[in-house]
Amino acid sequence: MKNVLKVENATMQFGGVVAVDNLNLDVNEGEIVALIGPNGAGKTTAFNVITGVYAPTNGRVCFNGECIVRNHPTGKMKKTYKGEHPTMYTAQFAPEQALEGDALKAWKAQQKERDGYAFSDHILAPTPDRITARGMARTFQNIRLWKTQSVFDNVLIAKHMRRTSNLFTAALHLNAKEEAKQREEVMELLKIVGLEDVKDELATSLPYGKQRRLEIARALATEPQLLLLDEPAAGMNPQETLKLAQFIREIRTNFHKTILLIEHHMDLVMDIADRIYVLDFGKLIAQGTPDEIQNNERVIDAYLGVADDAED
Amino acid sequence: MHDAAYFVQLLLSGVTVGSLYALIAIGYTMVYGILRLINFAHGDIFMMAGFFMVYISASCSLAVSIPLVLILTVLLGVLIEKAAYKPLRTAPRMSVMISAIGVSYLLQNLATYITGGIARAYPDIPFLTKVMQVGSLSIKRITIITPILTIVLVAILVVLIQKTKIGMAMRAVSRDFETSQLMGIKINSVISMTFVIGSFLAGVASILYFANYGQVSPMIGAMPGLKAFVAAVFGGIGSIPGAVIGAFIIGICESFIKANENIAVFSNAFTFALLIIILLCKPNGLFGEKLTEKV
Amino acid sequence: MKNNKKRNLLLSLILAAVCLVFLLYVDKFQHYSMLASVLKKGAIYSLVAVSLNLLNGFTGLFSLGQAGFMMIGAYTYAILTIPVESRAAVYQYFDGGIVQFCLPMIVALVLAGIVPMIFAWLIGLPVLKLKSDYLAIATLGFAEIMRAIIQWKQVGPLTNASNLLKKFANFDSVLFPFIVSGICIAIIVLIINSTYGRAFKAIRDDEIAAEAMGINLAKHKMQAFMISSFFAGVGGALLAMFQSSVQANTFTSTMTYEILLIVVIGGIGSITGSILGSFLYIACSEWWLRFLDDPMPYIGVNIPFMRGGFRMLVFSVVIMIVVLFFRKGIMGDHEFSWDGIINWFGKLFKKREKPAKEVASK
Numbered sequence: 001m002k003n004v005l006k007v008e009n010a011t012m013q014f015g016g017v018v019a020v021d022n023l024n025l026d027v028n029e030g031e032i033v034a035l036i037g038p039n040g041a042g043k044t045t046a047f048n049v050i051t052g053v054y055a056p057t058n059g060r061v062c063f064n065g066e067c068i069v070r071n072h073p074t075g076k077m078k079k080t081y082k083g084e085h086p087t088m089y090t091a092q093f094a095p096e097q098a099l100e101g102d103a104l105k106a107w108k109a110q111q112k113e114r115d116g117y118a119f120s121d122h123i124l125a126p127t128p129d130r131i132t133a134r135g136m137a138r139t140f141q142n143i144r145l146w147k148t149q150s151v152f153d154n155v156l157i158a159k160h161m162r163r164t165s166n167l168f169t170a171a172l173h174l175n176a177k178e179e180a181k182q183r184e185e186v187m188e189l190l191k192i193v194g195l196e197d198v199k200d201e202l203a204t205s206l207p208y209g210k211q212r213r214l215e216i217a218r219a220l221a222t223e224p225q226l227l228l229l230d231e232p233a234a235g236m237n238p239q240e241t242l243k244l245a246q247f248i249r250e251i252r253t254n255f256h257k258t259i260l261l262i263e264h265h266m267d268l269v270m271d272i273a274d275r276i277y278v279l280d281f282g283k284l285i286a287q288g289t290p291d292e293i294q295n296n297e298r299v300i301d302a303y304l305g306v307a308d309d310a311e312d
Numbered sequence: 313m314h315d316a317a318y319f320v321q322l323l324l325s326g327v328t329v330g331s332l333y334a335l336i337a338i339g340y341t342m343v344y345g346i347l348r349l350i351n352f353a354h355g356d357i358f359m360m361a362g363f364f365m366v367y368i369s370a371s372c373s374l375a376v377s378i379p380l381v382l383i384l385t386v387l388l389g390v391l392i393e394k395a396a397y398k399p400l401r402t403a404p405r406m407s408v409m410i411s412a413i414g415v416s417y418l419l420q421n422l423a424t425y426i427t428g429g430i431a432r433a434y435p436d437i438p439f440l441t442k443v444m445q446v447g448s449l450s451i452k453r454i455t456i457i458t459p460i461l462t463i464v465l466v467a468i469l470v471v472l473i474q475k476t477k478i479g480m481a482m483r484a485v486s487r488d489f490e491t492s493q494l495m496g497i498k499i500n501s502v503i504s505m506t507f508v509i510g511s512f513l514a515g516v517a518s519i520l521y522f523a524n525y526g527q528v529s530p531m532i533g534a535m536p537g538l539k540a541f542v543a544a545v546f547g548g549i550g551s552i553p554g555a556v557i558g559a560f561i562i563g564i565c566e567s568f569i570k571a572n573e574n575i576a577v578f579s580n581a582f583t584f585a586l587l588i589i590i591l592l593c594k595p596n597g598l599f600g601e602k603l604t605e606k607v
Numbered sequence: 608m609k610n611n612k613k614r615n616l617l618l619s620l621i622l623a624a625v626c627l628v629f630l631l632y633v634d635k636f637q638h639y640s641m642l643a644s645v646l647k648k649g650a651i652y653s654l655v656a657v658s659l660n661l662l663n664g665f666t667g668l669f670s671l672g673q674a675g676f677m678m679i680g681a682y683t684y685a686i687l688t689i690p691v692e693s694r695a696a697v698y699q700y701f702d703g704g705i706v707q708f709c710l711p712m713i714v715a716l717v718l719a720g721i722v723p724m725i726f727a728w729l730i731g732l733p734v735l736k737l738k739s740d741y742l743a744i745a746t747l748g749f750a751e752i753m754r755a756i757i758q759w760k761q762v763g764p765l766t767n768a769s770n771l772l773k774k775f776a777n778f779d780s781v782l783f784p785f786i787v788s789g790i791c792i793a794i795i796v797l798i799i800n801s802t803y804g805r806a807f808k809a810i811r812d813d814e815i816a817a818e819a820m821g822i823n824l825a826k827h828k829m830q831a832f833m834i835s836s837f838f839a840g841v842g843g844a845l846l847a848m849f850q851s852s853v854q855a856n857t858f859t860s861t862m863t864y865e866i867l868l869i870v871v872i873g874g875i876g877s878i879t880g881s882i883l884g885s886f887l888y889i890a891c892s893e894w895w896l897r898f899l900d901d902p903m904p905y906i907g908v909n910i911p912f913m914r915g916g917f918r919m920l921v922f923s924v925v926i927m928i929v930v931l932f933f934r935k936g937i938m939g940d941h942e943f944s945w946d947g948i949i950n951w952f953g954k955l956f957k958k959r960e961k962p963a964k965e966v967a968s969k
Contacts, residue, residue: 051819053815053819127818127823127824127825128815128818128819129818129819129820129821129822129823129824130823132819132820132821133821137819137820137821138819140815140816140819144813144815144816144819145813145816146808146809146812146813146816146817147812147813148808148811148812148876148940149805149808149809149812153805156805157805157806157808157809157817157820157822158820158821159802160802160803160805160806160809160820160821160822161820161821161822162821163802165801165802167798167803167830170798170801170802170803171794171797171798171801171803172797173797173801175801175802179802182802218820219820221820222820222821348740349740350740350743350744395931396927396930396931399931400931400934403934405739405740406663406667406669406739406875407930407934409669409740409743410867410868410871410930411927411930411931413864413867413868414868414923414926414927414930415927416864417861417864417868417923417926418920418923418924418926418927420861421916421919421920421922421923422920422923424916424919424920425914425915425916425917425919425920426916428914428915428916429915429916531861534860534861538744538747538751538860541744542744542748545741545744574760574761577755577758577759577760578755578756578759580751580755581751581752581754581755581756583748584745584747584748584749584751584752585748585752587744587745587748588733588734588745588748588749588752591733591734591737591741591745592733595737595741
């Protein structure tokens with residue numbers, strides 16, 4: 001199985017608080033992987049590290065075998081760093097350090113052409129849009145749709161990054177063909193997620209469940225390989241949750257996406273996840289198949305006892 | 313050509329101007345700390361205080377008119393808050409800022425209307441403007457009084473904020489508006505108090521500034537206002553000691569720039585250049601706290 | 608649908624023709640009237656207001672540097688089009704200045720956009736990273752810095768320091784500002800309706816979501832900032848022509864506030880709103896409310912409180928009322944459309960008929 005996402009020794013420290021502590025995580029192609037844990041365990045922070053919202057304090061993230069985020073404690077953090085492996089991601093982990101002269105130049109040029117940046121040292125902290133451009137898209141825990149835009153436009157805007165037009169050709173409508181194609185694709189996507197009948201409504205006027213669906217559709221419009229869902233079932237009733245589980249499975253089979261999700265609904269997680277990672281206080285306390293997790297004592301202590309109550 | 317006395321004179325006048333900016337800057341920094349609003353009208357409150365003095369002192373003695381001016385200035389500040397900012401409490405920040413600009417525009421036009429757009433002579437306050445001889449320097453009393461008064465007022469304010477109940481409420485509100493509201497802090501009275509303090513200090517600054525300067529005109533508030541704001545940003549917005557230090561630095565630099573004829577035209581621009589530099593190097597100012605947006 | 612499109616096109620053409628005839632009439636018969644002057648200035652302010660709206664309303668960048676960019680545009684235009692023979696007189700304190708050539712009007716007008724755009728790029732690199740109100744104050748500060756530099760004696764040979772620039776190429780026709788503004792606004796509208804315009808709106812609505820969906824914030828904000836500055840510069844050049852003189856002291860932050868208030872009156876995020884707002888604002892402040900500055904002795908009563916300055920006072924009260932109680936302005940974030948107008952009228956007339964129809968259909 002091909003590895004899609006690999007998080008290595010990722011630590012995120014805010015001041016003195018270690019929100020994510022030495023996280024190691026793998027997601028393989030075609031898998032649905034769940035990241036669970038009690039509130040405040042650092043799940044969303046882990047997402048933010050993966051998607052470039054925060055640069056991690058230490059560690060690295062690889063996507064399709066290529067390093068996309070990498071950092072090590074610098075400046076003040078050198079002294080206050082509480083995590084592990086403080087020197088692991090300094091120079092020796094940077095592939096470009098092995099190159100010299102023209103080879104280095106060529107490598108940098110290649111990086112720059114693909115990503116719009118060439119890192120000059122071994123710290124790699126691209127903005128979220130560059131990570132999205134590589135083929136990773138996310139949804140948000142507290143829905144972040146574009147409020148004044150229609151359902152259709154919300155999805156269409158996500159297509160913006162796959163454009164080939166520039167400002168001039170777009171303004172002069174020389175990209176009409178591309179525009180038409182994008183609109184068609186958006187229409188198709190809306191049909192699949194079942195939002196075509198509300199396409200002209202304001203995104204925020206939709207009921208909660210549909211807003212979540214729209215967020216997923218919007219993420220899909222960026223044509224990602226890996227989809228990251230941050231609590232997609234939050235605030236949904238059992239029936240909606242059931243539908244959502246079906247929908248997530250469809251995304252995998254019909255769109256051939258790999259999915260990493262954060263979720264609190266245990267029945268949903270146990271139902272659809274191939275593998276589960278459990279975080280508590282920023283640390284990984286268990287990983288494995290749903291069966292293994294259900295029988296893991298540490299997890300039961302930290303989490304499932306609480307979750308059982310929540311299910312009722 | 314320039315002897316030490318000249319240098320000291322410039323330094324002193326810089327400290328004086330700086331103290332005045334400090335008094336105004338506190339109004340900006342406190343309002344920003346609590347409402348996250350740049351109160352563009354604050355400079356115009358300062359200007360209006362000047363006109364209050366002009367008109368009141370025409371019929372009252374100084375002993376009556378000074379307290380009266382301060383009371384009126386405070387009332388004006390609170391009135392502006394109630395009329396122009398309170399209705400927009402839940403509106404986007406841009407709307408409130410536009411409202412502040414609107415109030416500033418209104419006050420300037422009001423002053424223009426009342427005065428006919430002509431600068432008015434400020435009443436002479438002999439106690440402040442008397443000239444003293446210290447060695448080879450001739451200094452107005454105001455030059456000495458202003459910094460001392462400023463430091464005293466700031467000290468009182470710091471004690472007020474650190475030790476009293478309302479001060480504690482202010483600190484709570486500036487940390488987290490919604491939570492403090494849930495905790496039962498009367499948000500409106502805290503905000504009013506902020507405007508009371510800010511306007512009072514602007515009133516004091518206005519008396520000291522115009523007594524020295526000699527006249528008031530409708531547009532005069534804008535520049536000192538903006539500079540005081542820059543001082544507040546420079547020191548780290550929300551931080552009172554920061555605002556005071558920022559104001560002193562700006563006042564002193566300005567005094568020296570104005571003295572050099574070649575670059576005097578940059579005395580205003582310098583302040584803004586300083587602002588842009590500080591925002592780039594230390595976006596939270598010298599003593600400001602870092603705020604991160606939650607995703 | 609198709610019928611509507613045809614009808615709307617026809618209506619638009621009729622409106623355009625009516626406007627054109629009206630402008631030609633004003634140009635021919637009322638050339639020096641207040642009406643002509645208001646129309647010209649209104650057209651110029653429309654362009655500037657729309658350019659500010661592109662930033663504040665469509666991209667959510669609260670910039671207060673518009674007057675600064677207008678000033679750079681105005682100076683660029685003026686410096687490049689003063690005839691060589693007049694330069695000695697204009698630059699009397701600086702030996703005729705250092706620029707000793709004169710460009711055609713249109714070339715200079717385009718350059719009046721490009722130069723502010725370059726400045727926008729320079730200032731945008733550091734400043735656009737700042738959050739809303741810091742951005743506002745930094746751009747405001749930038750405008751003040753530029754104003755000081757232009758007035759500096761050392762650059763006098765280029766900018767004539769604090770003296771007036773005059774005698775540059777000018778327009779006479781009422782139509783001219785309408786044509787230039789019209790073209791510029793049309794370009795802005797095209798941009799807003801393109802995929803880039805949608806990206807701008809996404810940034811305005813939610814920056815974090817926009818970035819997560821692959822929109823590069825730095826790049827798109829810079830684009831919006833530069834486009835806006837380009838058109839502000841052209842607007843500044845037009846204003847210079849309208850006033851037939853340029854002086855740095857007129858481009859103060861008050862001018863920016865004025866433009867901002869126009870945008871608010873028209874509706875933040877509405878192009879047609881900004882245009883309507885501009886004409887209304889200019890007409891009110893320069894013409895229709897003039898009577899307020901006068902105690903009106905000619906109607907027999909002397910109203911004592913109506914004297915110089917009262918107009919602006921009333922005006923600013925009206926603005927405060929709009930800001931506080933009609934926050935959406937005239938148009939909200941909607942645009943003018945024939946369908947909208949017809950529906951609106953339709954509702955007005957059909958109100959009484961409706962019950963009857965409902966009964967019939969049942």
